[in-house]
Amino acid sequence: MSRTRTALLAAMALVGGVTGTAFAVDPGTAGVAAVPCTVDYKIQNQWGTGFTAAVTITNNSAAKSSWSLKWSYAGDQKVTSGWNAKLSQSGAAVTAANESYNGQLGTGGSVSFGFQGSYSGSNAIPATFTLDGVTCNVDGGPGGPTDPPDPGGPSTRVNNPYEGAKVYVNPEWSANAAAEPGGSRVANQPTGVWLDRIAAISGAGGKMGLRDHLDEALRQKGSGELVVQFVIYNLPGRDCSALASNGELKADEIGRYKTEYIDPIKAILADPKYASLRIVTTVEIDSLPNLVTNTGSRPTAVPQCDVMKANGNYVKGVGYALNKLGDVPNVYNYVDAGHHGWIGWDDNFGPTAAIMKEAATAEGATLNDVHGFITNTANYSALKENNFTINDTVAGKSVRESKWVDWNRYVDELSYAQAFRNQLVTAGFNANIGMLIDTSRNGWGGAARPTGPGATTSVDTYVDGGRYDRRLNTGNWCNQAGAGLGERPKAAPAPGIDAYVWMKPPGESDGASKAVPNDEGKGFDRMCDPTYTGNPRNNNNMSGALPDAPLSGHWFSAQFRQLMQNAYPPLS
Numbered sequence: 001m002s003r004t005r006t007a008l009l010a011a012m013a014l015v016g017g018v019t020g021t022a023f024a025v026d027p028g029t030a031g032v033a034a035v036p037c038t039v040d041y042k043i044q045n046q047w048g049t050g051f052t053a054a055v056t057i058t059n060n061s062a063a064k065s066s067w068s069l070k071w072s073y074a075g076d077q078k079v080t081s082g083w084n085a086k087l088s089q090s091g092a093a094v095t096a097a098n099e100s101y102n103g104q105l106g107t108g109g110s111v112s113f114g115f116q117g118s119y120s121g122s123n124a125i126p127a128t129f130t131l132d133g134v135t136c137n138v139d140g141g142p143g144g145p146t147d148p149p150d151p152g153g154p155s156t157r158v159n160n161p162y163e164g165a166k167v168y169v170n171p172e173w174s175a176n177a178a179a180e181p182g183g184s185r186v187a188n189q190p191t192g193v194w195l196d197r198i199a200a201i202s203g204a205g206g207k208m209g210l211r212d213h214l215d216e217a218l219r220q221k222g223s224g225e226l227v228v229q230f231v232i233y234n235l236p237g238r239d240c241s242a243l244a245s246n247g248e249l250k251a252d253e254i255g256r257y258k259t260e261y262i263d264p265i266k267a268i269l270a271d272p273k274y275a276s277l278r279i280v281t282t283v284e285i286d287s288l289p290n291l292v293t294n295t296g297s298r299p300t301a302v303p304q305c306d307v308m309k310a311n312g313n314y315v316k317g318v319g320y321a322l323n324k325l326g327d328v329p330n331v332y333n334y335v336d337a338g339h340h341g342w343i344g345w346d347d348n349f350g351p352t353a354a355i356m357k358e359a360a361t362a363e364g365a366t367l368n369d370v371h372g373f374i375t376n377t378a379n380y381s382a383l384k385e386n387n388f389t390i391n392d393t394v395a396g397k398s399v400r401e402s403k404w405v406d407w408n409r410y411v412d413e414l415s416y417a418q419a420f421r422n423q424l425v426t427a428g429f430n431a432n433i434g435m436l437i438d439t440s441r442n443g444w445g446g447a448a449r450p451t452g453p454g455a456t457t458s459v460d461t462y463v464d465g466g467r468y469d470r471r472l473n474t475g476n477w478c479n480q481a482g483a484g485l486g487e488r489p490k491a492a493p494a495p496g497i498d499a500y501v502w503m504k505p506p507g508e509s510d511g512a513s514k515a516v517p518n519d520e521g522k523g524f525d526r527m528c529d530p531t532y533t534g535n536p537r538n539n540n541n542m543s544g545a546l547p548d549a550p551l552s553g554h555w556f557s558a559q560f561r562q563l564m565q566n567a568y569p570p571l572s
Helices: 171-178 210-221 254-269 288-293 303-311 313-326 346-360 413-427 459-466 557-565
Strands: 037-046 050-059 068-072 078-083 086-090 093-097 110-118 128-131 134-138 165-167 193-195 225-232 278-283 331-336 372-375 434-438 490-494 497-501
Touching (some): 037 128, 078 086, 210 225, 254 313, 278 313, 288 303, 288 313, 288 346, 303 313, 313 331, 413 434, 413 497
Parallel strands (some): 165 225, 225 278, 331 372, 372 434
Antiparallel strands (some): 128 134, 490 497
C-alpha cells in the first residue's frame, strides 16, 4: 500500500485516480487550468494508537511571504506535537501555519513540516487540503481517502531502523576478516556494502551483486527484523577533490547515472521479495560538502569541484537518488554530511546544511525522502575527545587557537553530529531525522592512546598531549597510520544518533599508495603516498598514509591488522 496520497484539484476540473508522489497537470490539457498547489501527505510511522506524518506543500501560484494549510480528519485523529510549522486543532479541523523562518514560499517552491498524532480505529488520510483558502488536492486514488495504511505492513517506516533489528553481515568482508590472524574476533560485525560502479549492481569480478546481498540478508533475517546497509557511490565526476576515489562516470554523464545506476538499483530494492528488510542507503559520500569547501576563491579550491558546482550534477544526482530510492517504502536514505574536521568551521557549517537542502529538493525529491544523515564515513575523526573540550582555556588561550583545532567549533564527531543535526532541522529538515556515525576506524587505541590531558604549558601541548586522534591533521584521510577500530556497531547510542555503524568496511583500502593501472576509474592521489608533504587541504602536513596500499576498496591486510591492534574499546 502506498504511504503517500497525492492528487490535484485544478481550477476547472477535479483530477482523480492517482497515487504516489506529486505530479503536475499539463497546462495545455484541454479543459484543465493550472494547478494552484499540491500537497504530499505521508504517514511515516504508525503504531497502535499513534502515528507520525510528513507533509510537503508545493506552491504553483504567486509567491507567498506566509502560508496556512488546513484540512479536516474524518476520524478522531489528534495532533499532539509538530515541527517546522505552528499546528493547531479545533475538533476535526487542523491548521498548519508557517514558522518565522519558513514563511517564504516562491512560485514552484516547496516547504515541509511534520507532526505526531494519536488515533483510534482507522487513520484515514484527509480528503481535502486548502492553502490560504485555495483547494490544493483531493485524494482520488485507489482505496480512496478512507483507506488507512496497514500498521503491520512491511512498508511502514519506523523512526529508527536500527532499533530492535539485527544488521547484515557481508559474507565476503567477513571471510576476508576471518582469514587474518585474530580476525574472527570481529568477522561477525555488520558493515556497509559499497555499490561503487555500475557493474557492482550485478556483481563485478566474481563478487556478490545487489540481489545476492539482499537474498543473503533475507536468509540472515529469519523471523526478526534486519537492516542491510548499502553505500550509493557513483556520481558523475565523483569525489572531485580526491583522485583515489574518482569513479567511472565523467562529469557530464548525469544521464548514465540516472538510467544505468540509480534506476536499476531502485528496481531491485523495490522488488516485493525484499519488502520485509530495512534497507539503509548512505547516499553519495564526499560530494555535496566539496561544493562548499573546495570551490571558488578558497585556497582549498580544486578546478574539478568548480566544474561540478557549475554543472549542478552533484545536486541533481543526489536529488534523483533520494527521489527514486525514497519511493521504496522500506528504504531509509541517509545523506553524507562530511565530518567535523571538514565542515566544523563557521564558514562551512551553515552553507553545507543549505546545499544539502537544495539537493534534497532537487529532481523531484522532497525533504521527506531523507531519513537522516551520516558523518565520518570512511574517515578517522575520534568519536569523543575526553581529555579536552572546545570551551577549555590554557595559558590564556582558547583550545580553538591550538594548531590542531585551528578555530574549529568541534573537537570530535559526536558533538559535531549532534550540532549539525540541529542545523539541518533549522534549515528545514524534519525534526525527527537521525544521525549515523561511522566508527569503523576512529578508535585510536593501543599503547599510544593518551590517558589524560596534555601539559598545560601551552594550548598546543595541552591539546596534542591529550587528543586521541593522532593524525597530523584532520584533513588527512587516506589509510592513516596508527588508526584503530572504533566503537562496535550499536543502535541508539546517544541523543539524536540512530546508530554507530561500520559503513566503511575495516581493511578495505582508501586508495593506492602509488599509481596502479585499473579499469575502475580510480586515479592516484598523493594523499595516499606516505612521502607526500601535503597541500592546503591538510595545512601542508605529511599525508600520514600507510605504505604499500592497494586500490580503494581492495583488501589491505596490513591496515586491517593495525586496526585490530589499535582497537578501542580493545578487542578481547
